[in-house]
Amino acid sequence: MTVTAYTLAVVLDLFILFIGARFLLRPRPAAAGYGVPAKADGDPAYLSVKGLRDLTYGVLGLALLVFAGARAEAWFMLAVVIVPLGDTLVVLRHGGTRAVAFGIHFATAVTVLISAALLFAV
Template sequence: MLTVVAYGLAILINALCLLIGVRFLFQPYAAATGYGVPATTDRAYLTIKGVRDGTYGLIGLALLAFVGARAEAWFMLLAALAPLADTVIVLRNGGTKATAFGVHFATAVLVLLDAALLFAV
């Protein structure tokens, strides 16, 4: 049961990263608003965010499929730095605390929880 939860959560997190990346590529301004720091210019930076998040999702799925839980756990442990940094970015750039902590910090906690579960299987 633990294996199913750990793998299922990893697949969900990676798929969501991929979807967020795609949204930043195709709806960059709406995605930026959802991120917590609305943007009206700098489409290039929004594209970079889309590529980054999409790449994280693809790497995570590849690690899980071709290497296994332990490699995915290390990846999740390190990848949690991104939503932690996003928390600070939102707070420093006028975003709400609700978005910073309710979206980004909560994501970091979920990713760290999944890393722990993956290390346990």
């Protein structure tokens, strides 16, 4: 179970790091993948904010896992589950599809909770 717990945590941290980098480097395609395409005349600063937020969460998650251990990472996962749950609501409120809201964002929240539970168990 320890290998599974650590592997899932690392994969989630790397995945959110990748998403953050994508929002910083290719913001419009990243926004479309998020479920709410960016408006052509919109302010791209908000896409950069999302990228920076996600990049930071990925780095912080990895740092906690390496330097503080599984229990700290588990608490971190419990705290940041708010983000994919909030993203679910953002997609639903701003014209995204239910499939993306629940199939990507809500499913991510469930996976993060599973990761937290596994980390607490090791």
